[in-house]
């Protein structure tokens with residue numbers, strides 16, 4: 001048993017989970033179970049789960065979204081590899097930008113790092129303008145700040161109110 005405090009077991013990272021094909025809620029939960037199996041990842045908490053209308057193409061089902069807080073000793077690109085593997089394993093085939101998908105796993109925050117590489121932009125480029133990302137982040141920690149953008153709760157106040165619905169009204173903590 002490892003009794004070290006969770007804070008020193010890696011970087012604090014937030015991952016957005018989204019799906020709008022198949023059984024979205026189940027796919028989000030399955031993704032969390034898959035991440036829990038990873039040796040270099042500890043799942044800390046999962047936000048409430050929300051349903052909202054699609055951004056981008058409108059001729060697709062509503063999206064189910066949540067945010068997962070983890071600790072990881074993986075580097076950002078190593079974490080992305082694992083996320084993309086899980087997306088693939090859960091049957092993701094289509095790659096239309098903002099289009100329908102069985103599972104989308106995006107790195108929203110990686111500690112307080114700002115990253116711009118071919119494969120990664122962190123903080124996620126749209127996080128600051130998406131209620132379905134900001135609200136779950138605030139569920140998990142209402143003091144969070146997006147580097148370069150400001151406090152999550154302030155960013156939320158600046159958004160037009162959308163018609164987001166809560167479909168699981170609890171934040172789940174792992175320990």
Ligand code: ADP
Pocket residue numbers: 080095096097098099104105106107108118119120121122123124125
């Ligand atoms: P999107 O999530 O934008 O709808 P995809 O999930 O198909 O699109 O991802 C497209 C590419 O986005 C991935 O191949 C990945 O390299 C890149 N990407 C850039 N920044 C991030 C990030 N913060 N999290 C996840 N993927 C990212």
Ligand code: MG
Pocket residue numbers: 104105106
């Ligand atoms: Mg993605």
